[in-house]
Amino acid sequence: MIRRRAVLTTIGGLTVGSLAGCSSDGGETTENDYPEYTDVPQSAEEYLSSTSNFDGTGVDRTDAEEVSVTVGARGNGSYWAFDPAVVAISPGTTVVWEWSGRGSAHNVASPGDREPLYSGPAVTSDNETYAYTFESSGTYRYVCEPHEIQGMKGAIVVV
Numbered sequence: 093m094i095r096r097r098a099v100l101t102t103i104g105g106l107t108v109g110s111l112a113g114c115s116s117d118g119g120e121t122t123e124n125d126y127p128e129y130t131d132v133p134q135s136a137e138e139y140l141s142s143t144s145n146f147d148g149t150g151v152d153r154t155d156a157e158e159v160s161v162t163v164g165a166r167g168n169g170s171y172w173a174f175d176p177a178v179v180a181i182s183p184g185t186t187v188v189w190e191w192s193g194r195g196s197a198h199n200v201a202s203p204g205d206r207e208p209l210y211s212g213p214a215v216t217s218d219n220e221t222y223a224y225t226f227e228s229s230g231t232y233r234y235v236c237e238p239h240e241i242q243g244m245k246g247a248i249v250v251v
Contacts, residue, residue, distance in 0.1 A: 126151045126152060126153060127151070127152040128149050128150070128151070128152065129149060129150035129151055129152040129178065129179075129180040129249070130148075130149050131180075131249075131251075132148065132149065132150055132178055132247075132249065133231045133249060135231055135233075136178060136231050136233065136247040136249065139233050139245060139247060140177055140178065140245055140246075140247060142243045142245075143167070143168065143173065143177055143243040143244070143245050143246075144167045144168045144169070144173065144243060145165070145166075145167035145168070145173045145175060145176075145177050146177040146178065149178070150176060150177065150178025150179055150180055150247075150249065151176040151178065151179050151180070152180050153179050153180065153181050153185070154180055154181055154182045154185075154251060155182075156181065156185060157184075157185060157186065158185065158186045158187075158188060159179055159181055159185060159186070159187050159188070160187075160188050160189075160190055161174050161175065161176065161179065161187060161188070161189045161190070161246065162174065162175040162189075162190055162192055163189045163190060163191045163192060163198045163200065163220075163236070164191055164192035164193065164194040164195040164198050165192060165194075167243075167244075168239070168242045168243040168244055169242060170195050170242070171192065171194035171195025171196075172195050172236070172239040172242040172243070172244040173243075173244055174189075174234075174236070174244065174245070174246035176246075177245070177246050177247070178246065178247045178248075178249065179246075179247075179248055179249070180249045180250075180251055181226060181248060181249070181250055181251070182250070182251065183226060183227055183228065183229060183250055184225065184226075184227060185225070185226055185250070186223050186224065186225040186226075187223065187224055187225075187226065187248055188221055188222070188223045189211065189221065189222045189223075190220075190221050191215070191217045191218060191219070191220035191221070192218060193216070193217060193218025193219075194218075195239070196214075196216060196238065196239075197214035197215055197216045197238055198214055198215070198216075198236045198238065198239065198244070199211045199212060199213060199214040199215065199236055199237055199238070200222050200234050200235075200236065201234060201235055201236075201237050202232070202233065202234055202235075203233055203234070203235050203240075208224065208232070209224055209232065209234045214236070214237060214238045226248060226250045228250065229250045229251060230249075230250055231247055231248070231249050231250075232247065232248040232249075232250065233245065233246075233247050234246050234247070234248070
């Protein structure tokens with residue numbers, strides 16, 4: 093996770109803040125700090141239609157070499173969400189899923205045949221990570237197997 097500090101300067105009684113990368117939750121960068129990705133493929137929209145933290149858009153991180161996704165974010169009635177739900181990246185980008193330690197045991201798995209994503213059996217942890225480098229363009233759907241019925245799903249769009 094990227095953490096940034098707000099820098100405040102007082103000029104003649106007017107407080108001016110530098111808020112680049114800051115959010116309302118104490119400085120942790122969230123999906124709202126990145127450009128919106130609006131070209132979500134229809135297959136991903138349909139797949140995520142029952143996911144409470146998916147609003148039809150994603151996060152554009154096509155400029156990043158590495159991207160973080162929170163496992164066990166608030167959503168779907170508890171801490172049963174991936175945040176952000178959709179991330180657009182470029183080929184060669186590594187996505188790192190980072191467990192929050194909330195919402196019981198989680199994993200990351202491609203639906204069905206577990207290819208190419210599979211972090212292993214579900215674990216309860218606040219320091220677990222799973223990384224995968226996406227080399228080919230396409231839409232990669234994934235799920236937390238224990239919480240799929242609750243809507244804990246996500247998608248990576250490699251453009």
